Amino acid sequence: xxxxxxxxxxxxxxxxxxxxxxxxxxxxxxxxxxxxxxxxxxxxxxxxxxxxxxxxxxxxxxxxxxxxxxxxxxxxxxxxxxxxxxxxxxxxxxxxxxxxxxxxxxxxxxxxxxxxxxxxxxxxxxxxxxxxxxxxxxxxxxxxxxxxxxxxxxxxxxxxxxxxxxxxxxxxxxxxx
Amino acid sequence: xxxxxxxxxxxxxxxxxxxxxxxxxxxxxxxxxxxxxxxxxxxxxxxxxxxxxxxxxxxxxxxxxxxxxxxxxxxxxxxx
Numbered sequence: 526x527x528x529x530x531x532x533x534x535x536x537x538x539x540x541x542x543x544x545x546x547x548x549x550x551x552x553x554x555x556x557x558x559x560x561x562x563x564x565x566x567x568x569x570x571x572x573x574x575x576x577x578x579x580x581x582x583x584x585x586x587x588x589x590x591x592x593x594x595x596x597x598x599x600x601x602x603x604x605x606x607x608x609x610x611x612x613x614x615x616x617x618x619x620x621x622x623x624x625x626x627x628x629x630x631x632x633x634x635x636x637x638x639x640x641x642x643x644x645x646x647x648x649x650x651x652x653x654x655x656x657x658x659x660x661x662x663x664x665x666x667x668x669x670x671x672x673x674x675x676x677x678x679x680x681x682x683x684x685x686x687x688x689x690x691x692x693x694x695x696x697x698x699x700x701x702x
Numbered sequence: 703x704x705x706x707x708x709x710x711x712x713x714x715x716x717x718x719x720x721x722x723x724x725x726x727x728x729x730x731x732x733x734x735x736x737x738x739x740x741x742x743x744x745x746x747x748x749x750x751x752x753x754x755x756x757x758x759x760x761x762x763x764x765x766x767x768x769x770x771x772x773x774x775x776x777x778x779x780x781x782x
Contacts, residue, residue, distance in 0.1 A: 567739050599750075628754070632754045633758055633761050641767055645768065645771050648762070650720060651755045656722060662779075662782075679748060683748075
C-alpha cells in the first residue's frame with residue numbers, strides 16, 4: 526500500500542475542520558460527515574503519491590466529493606434494506622439507476638483508454654476468470670509477471686475511473702498476438 | 703511462544719480480491735485487512751471494479767483490437 530510520502534500530518538490536520546464542514550454540507554448529517562472525512566483522509570493517504578504538492582486543501586475537497594459521489598452510487602446500487610414481505614412488488618424488479626449507468630460508462634471509457642496489454646490481462650483473469658497460472662500459461666510468462674502486470678493494470682484503471690489520471694502508460698507484454 | 707508473522711504483500715491483496723489465494727494466505731490477508739483500513743478500502747474498490755468489468759464484458763469485448771488479441775491467445779492455447 527502507498528504511504529503518505531508527500532503530505533505532512535500538520536498540514537493535513539490544518540485542513541480537517543474545513544474538510545469536515547465541507548463533508549457536512551454534502552451529507553447534511555453529522556455522523557455521515559465524520560465517516561466521509563474518515564474515508565476521504567484514508568483515500569488521500571493511500572493516494573498520497575498522486576498529490577502534486579500544490580494545494581492540499583483543494584485536493585482533499587476533490588477527493589471528498591468523489592468519495593461522496595461513490596457512496597451515493599453505492600447506496601443507489603444496494604438500495605435500502607427492507608424485509609421482502611414489506612417491499613412493494615414494483616421495487617423487487619430493479620432497473621439500472623442513472624448513476625449506475627454513468628458509472629458503467631466511466632468504467633468502459635477508462636478501459637478503452639488502457640494499453641492493449643492491460644486490457645488483455647484484465648480480460649483473461651477478471652472477466653474470463655482464469656487462474657493466475659492459466660493466464661501465465663496462455664501468455665507464456667511466469668505467474669509472478671501475471672500478478673504484477675495485473676496489479677499495475679488494475680491500479681491504472683482505478684486511477685482512470687476516478688479521473689485522476691487520463692494518461693496511460695502501456696506495459697510491455699511481448700506475448701500478446 | 704514465538705508469534706509467526708506472515709508477510710502480506712500488495713500483490714497478495716490483489717490476489718485476495720481476485721479470489722486466487724490459498725486458504726492460509728487468505729487468513730493472513732484477512733488479518734491484515736482487519737488492521738489496515740487502506741488495504742481494506744483497496745480490496746473493496748478492486749472487488750467492485752472486478753464486478754463492474756464482468757458486468758460490462760459484452761461492451762468491453764466490442765473493442766476489435768482486444769477481441770483479436772484474445773482470439774489469438776485462445777487459438778494459441780488450443781494449439782498447445
